[in-house]
Amino acid sequence: MTSLNVLTYRTGPRDVLPVVLLHAFPLDSRMWDDVAPLVPGARTVLAVDLPGLGGSAGLGTSSPALEDAADAVAETLAAVGVERAVVVGLSMGGYVALALLDRHRGLVAGLGLLDTRSTPDDDAARANRLRIAAELESSGTVDAVRPMATALLGETSRTLRPELADRVGALIGQQAPAGVAWSQRAMAARPDRTPVLRRFAGPSLVLVGDEDVAAPVAAAEHMAAALRAPHLVVVPHAGHLTAIEDPDAVAEAIGDLAGRADIDERRARG
Ligand code: MLT
Numbered sequence: 001m002t003s004l005n006v007l008t009y010r011t012g013p014r015d016v017l018p019v020v021l022l023h024a025f026p027l028d029s030r031m032w033d034d035v036a037p038l039v040p041g042a043r044t045v046l047a048v049d050l051p052g053l054g055g056s057a058g059l060g061t062s063s064p065a066l067e068d069a070a071d072a073v074a075e076t077l078a079a080v081g082v083e084r085a086v087v088v089g090l091s092m093g094g095y096v097a098l099a100l101l102d103r104h105r106g107l108v109a110g111l112g113l114l115d116t117r118s119t120p121d122d123d124a125a126r127a128n129r130l131r132i133a134a135e136l137e138s139s140g141t142v143d144a145v146r147p148m149a150t151a152l153l154g155e156t157s158r159t160l161r162p163e164l165a166d167r168v169g170a171l172i173g174q175q176a177p178a179g180v181a182w183s184q185r186a187m188a189a190r191p192d193r194t195p196v197l198r199r200f201a202g203p204s205l206v207l208v209g210d211e212d213v214a215a216p217v218a219a220a221e222h223m224a225a226a227l228r229a230p231h232l233v234v235v236p237h238a239g240h241l242t243a244i245e246d247p248d249a250v251a252e253a254i255g256d257l258a259g260r261a262d263i264d265e266r267r268a269r270g
Pocket residue numbers: 023024025026090091092093152187214240
């Protein structure tokens with residue numbers, strides 16, 4: 001039984017769907033600190049540290065795979081009594097949310113994909129990830145990914161709020177190099193999950209910062225086009241880390257998604 005670290009921001013009534021937040025790379029659940037308290041409505045909001053990051057131990061698997069991360073999230077949620085939830089992932093968290101949808105369909109009552117993509121890496125991106133993973137492992141430090149602290153933020157945030165890069169940098173600096181390397185290798189191995197999106201008829205949210213370079217608006221539009229009931233939100237003046245750069249907009253969009261999922265859930269129960 002795999003148990004990941006869970007950060008419970010607040011607890012709501014059992015008949016209202018909980019929101020599960022999955023973080024980006026190379027960060028941990030604390031990236032949701034500003035969003036979680038702002039999610040409207042009385043509902044449980046929790047975040048899970050993905051394997052090897054934040055307070056979660058690594059999975060110790062020799063072939064890193066996001067499928068194993070998704071299974072570990074599902075087992076962890078089951079252990080805390082969450083069998084059905086609104087699952088929201090940002091970037092790497094989105095890749096894991098898609099793997100959850102693929103492998104644990106019954107868990108996903110609503111799907112939020114933030115600053116992420118459903119397509120796999122091309123050869124150059126995959127090779128770059130494996131190079132960085134090897135560097136992390138040989139150096140035993142996270143130095144190879146420290147530049148992401150500024151690279152992930154949008155130009156507006158970088159210019160007007162340099163303190164955000166310090167905050168992201170501090171989170172990166174607290175991660176275990178082995179966990180960061182495992183995540184890179186797992187992301188390099190991920191398949192195209194666009195077909196999974198095509199099969200999903202439930203409530204969804206695709207959200208992207210209009211200054212996101214890592215997973216740009218075109219990637220969000222690709223996902224929205226695959227969904228049967230797309231709901232696309234473009235956040236102005238934000239880059240890849242919308243949850244940190246514009247927590248109000250992200251919380252509002254998650255609240256709206258959760259509200260739609262609640263309605264569908266009640267309808268299904270009759
Ligand atoms: C993230 O923010 O999780 C990363 O940009 C994901 C990735 O490297 O593809």
